[in-house]
Amino acid sequence: MFSKFLSLEKEKQDRIINAAIKEFAQKGYDKASTNEIVKEAGISKGLLFHYFGNKKQMYFFLFDYCTTLITDEYYLKVNFKETDFFTRIRQAIIVKMEMLGTHPDIFKFIQEVFLEDSPEIKVEFDKKKQEITHINMEKFYEGIDYSKFREDVDLKKIIKIITWTFEKLSDEVLNQAKMSPNHEIDYQNILDETEEYFQVLTRCFYK
Amino acid sequence: MFSKFLSLEKEKQDRIINAAIKEFAQKGYDKASTNEIVKEAGISKGLLFHYFGNKKQMYFFLFDYCTTLITDEYYLKVNFKETDFFTRIRQAIIVKMEMLGTHPDIFKFIQEVFLEDSPEIKVEFDKKKQEITHINMEKFYEGIDYSKFREDVDLKKIIKIITWTFEKLSDEVLNQAKMSPNHEIDYQNILDETEEYFQVLTRCFYK
DNA sequence: TTTCTGTTGACCATACGGGTCAATGACATC
DNA sequence: GATGTCATTGACCCGTATGGTCAACAGAAA
Numbered sequence: 001m002f003s004k005f006l007s008l009e010k011e012k013q014d015r016i017i018n019a020a021i022k023e024f025a026q027k028g029y030d031k032a033s034t035n036e037i038v039k040e041a042g043i044s045k046g047l048l049f050h051y052f053g054n055k056k057q058m059y060f061f062l063f064d065y066c067t068t069l070i071t072d073e074y075y076l077k078v079n080f081k082e083t084d085f086f087t088r089i090r091q092a093i094i095v096k097m098e099m100l101g102t103h104p105d106i107f108k109f110i111q112e113v114f115l116e117d118s119p120e121i122k123v124e125f126d127k128k129k130q131e132i133t134h135i136n137m138e139k140f141y142e143g144i145d146y147s148k149f150r151e152d153v154d155l156k157k158i159i160k161i162i163t164w165t166f167e168k169l170s171d172e173v174l175n176q177a178k179m180s181p182n183h184e185i186d187y188q189n190i191l192d193e194t195e196e197y198f199q200v201l202t203r204c205f206y207k
Numbered sequence: 208m209f210s211k212f213l214s215l216e217k218e219k220q221d222r223i224i225n226a227a228i229k230e231f232a233q234k235g236y237d238k239a240s241t242n243e244i245v246k247e248a249g250i251s252k253g254l255l256f257h258y259f260g261n262k263k264q265m266y267f268f269l270f271d272y273c274t275t276l277i278t279d280e281y282y283l284k285v286n287f288k289e290t291d292f293f294t295r296i297r298q299a300i301i302v303k304m305e306m307l308g309t310h311p312d313i314f315k316f317i318q319e320v321f322l323e324d325s326p327e328i329k330v331e332f333d334k335k336k337q338e339i340t341h342i343n344m345e346k347f348y349e350g351i352d353y354s355k356f357r358e359d360v361d362l363k364k365i366i367k368i369i370t371w372t373f374e375k376l377s378d379e380v381l382n383q384a385k386m387s388p389n390h391e392i393d394y395q396n397i398l399d400e401t402e403e404y405f406q407v408l409t410r411c412f413y414k
Numbered sequence: 415t416t417t418c419t420g421t422t423g424a425c426c427a428t429a430c431g432g433g434t435c436a437a438t439g440a441c442a443t444c
Numbered sequence: 445g446a447t448g449t450c451a452t453t454g455a456c457c458c459g460t461a462t463g464g465t466c467a468a469c470a471g472a473a474a
Contacts (some may be wrong), residue, residue, distance in 0.1 A: 442447105
């Protein structure tokens with residue numbers, strides 16, 4: 001399907017992928033312009049369509065590319081033998097922070113895909129999205145030692161509260177970075193703050 | 208400025224306001240179409256511009272309208288003499304749920320305004336948005352009795368975790384409603400679940 | 415009949431979108 | 445040098461949609 005594109009030299013592939021991801025992440029499917037993408041990537045318009053056929057197929061390709069990139073990284077760097085919930089979630093957060101630095105637009109793009117409701121896209125993606133979240137959730141919670149949690153409150157709610165906390169924390173970080181002049185992310189600060197939240201949460205939710 | 212519009216009969220005002228809010232909430236500033244708004248409102252295009260001058264001024268008007276509507280309701284229904292954090296937050300959530308029923312599009316519109324980054328809009332709104340959040344935050348936390356919270360962990364973090372929990376819970380509710388066939392919100396269910404989270408959070412975060 | 419206000423919707427300029435394709439360039443084979 | 449092959453170009457097409465205007469109209473009041 002995308003063999004023509006895949007047999008390109010890596011550098012050019014990356015230039016195109018990055019340009020496209022950036023555009024889609026910023027504007028969403030409908031408003032993203034192929035003209036902008038080719039301009040940013042430094043190729044001609046015809047070539048883009050030569051590689052991907054049309055806009056929709058390109059979007060599919062990018063989604064696949066991003067999800068495998070991210071999940072591969074998680075599977076590589078997160079130790080799934082670790083049974084402590086907080087230790088495991090800490091690993092995941094560190095991986096996420098790293099990738100926020102190395103591939104700044106990918107997360108925004110993925111998020112955008114999950115919010116997307118352009119009719120052209122929605123139907124075909126809804127299944128995919130559900131599958132992916134399901135698989136990753138299952139994998140993520142696999143083998144966790146839940147016996148450490150206090151037993152006088154509903155465990156499922158505790159897990160949700162913890163997960164939500166770190167999601168919101170990550171949103172806040174992203175927002176702060178967007179507001180800051182240099183657009184840089186202060187990793188040490190984040191890790192410190194994350195660690196502080198870990199302390200609060202372990203103290204309150206563990207036995 | 209909007210005197211012509213304001214001197215209309217209330218029913219017509221509402222028809223126009225609701226149509227416009229719905230359109231902006233769904234599509235965001237740029238993609239929202241004045242054509243759609245007039246169609247939905249059942250008025251002619253000329254009339255819309257006769258009332259509001261142009262699209263941007265209409266957007267301003269709607270933002271003002273919505274924020275005052277919401278804050279007025281909060282100030283009316285939330286008892287600011289109540290010093291218990293959870294009791295007060297419970298009141299706020301109930302008001303929000305009620306309004307999610309009576310004015311379904313308003314929250315989506317407000318949310319959309321806060322996410323909006325159309326260059327035409329962004330600059331002029333950034334100040335406004337900050338001011339509003341600041342004022343409301345201050346008012347909301349005024350007079351709360353913090354002595355009930357456990358003292359072995361950072362209070363600010365606890366407050367954040369609680370706030371985030373209910374924000375995420377509300378997001379989840381909205382999402383579930385969007386997914387459900389009838390688009391209805393199951394209020395009893397929400398209130399029950401909210402109550403359960405209250406129990407978890409009080410037990411873990413109060414002394 | 416005239417005047418006035420509220421209201422209409424066809425119309426304008428124009429921008430921008432995805433997608434195409436004849437033409438070009440680059441390079442290998444003969 | 446000629447021929448063939450393949451990647452690559454970008455001017456161009458056509459359809460769509462936009463915010464905004466304005467001459468015309470309706471209907472009530474004077």
